[in-house]
Amino acid sequence: MVYFALKYLHLIGATVLLGTGAGIAFFMLMAHRTGEAVQIAAVARIVVVADFLFTATAVVEQPITGIALAWHVGYSLTDGWIVLSILLYIVTGCFWLPVVWMQLRMRDLAEAAASKGLTLPLAYHRLFWAWFAFGFPAFAAVLGILWLMITRPAFRFFL
Numbered sequence: 001m002v003y004f005a006l007k008y009l010h011l012i013g014a015t016v017l018l019g020t021g022a023g024i025a026f027f028m029l030m031a032h033r034t035g036e037a038v039q040i041a042a043v044a045r046i047v048v049v050a051d052f053l054f055t056a057t058a059v060v061e062q063p064i065t066g067i068a069l070a071w072h073v074g075y076s077l078t079d080g081w082i083v084l085s086i087l088l089y090i091v092t093g094c095f096w097l098p099v100v101w102m103q104l105r106m107r108d109l110a111e112a113a114a115s116k117g118l119t120l121p122l123a124y125h126r127l128f129w130a131w132f133a134f135g136f137p138a139f140a141a142v143l144g145i146l147w148l149m150i151t152r153p154a155f156r157f158f159l
């Protein structure tokens with residue numbers, strides 16, 4: 001029963017991570033494509049809240065339920081697929097944390113432009129392209145983890 005409860009939570013975390021990540025990227029991209037500071041500010045405001053509410057919760061929950069599962073099932077944390085997953089998780093974090101900051105800045109810049117009736121500043125456009133570029137490795141690493149979780153390939157980093 002404990003095993004299924006842990007796995008259930010772990011899978012909810014996985015779907016939230018992938019779903020929120022893809023959803024946020026899509027809505028931000030669509031808002032950006034309008035070129036309208038008012039729309040971008042509105043979407044970025046929601047995206048920032050969604051990232052703190054859903055992604056951040058799942059980011060914390062995922063390794064906790066994952067390590068608890070490994071312990072419960074009897075996997076060693078030095079198994080290759082677990083080590084590689086944790087490394088990829090760190091890679092994701094290294095790209096996701098700056099993305100959170102970029103979203104905050106893009107929201108503020110879009111709000112400032114909207115309130116003054118100005119066009120989006122160059123700083124916004126620079127941030128948008130950095131945000132766009134950072135999303136790919138972050139999302140690819142999560143997809144890699146998903147593959148490792150499902151296939152659990154047998155290899156070791158350590159003897």
Ligand code: HEM
Pocket residue numbers: 007010011013014015017018062063065066067069070071073075082085086089142145146149150151
């Ligand atoms: C960050 C550290 C993580 C650790 C230590 C970890 C650990 C584990 C373990 C030990 C299992 C096997 C459970 C079993 O045998 O029933 C598992 C399953 C699973 N994990 Fe993770 N996990 C982590 C992150 C993630 C992430 C980020 C995702 C996806 C975004 C994910 C998705 C899954 C899925 C879908 C399964 C079920 C696979 C299946 O039953 O075929 N995990 N995880």
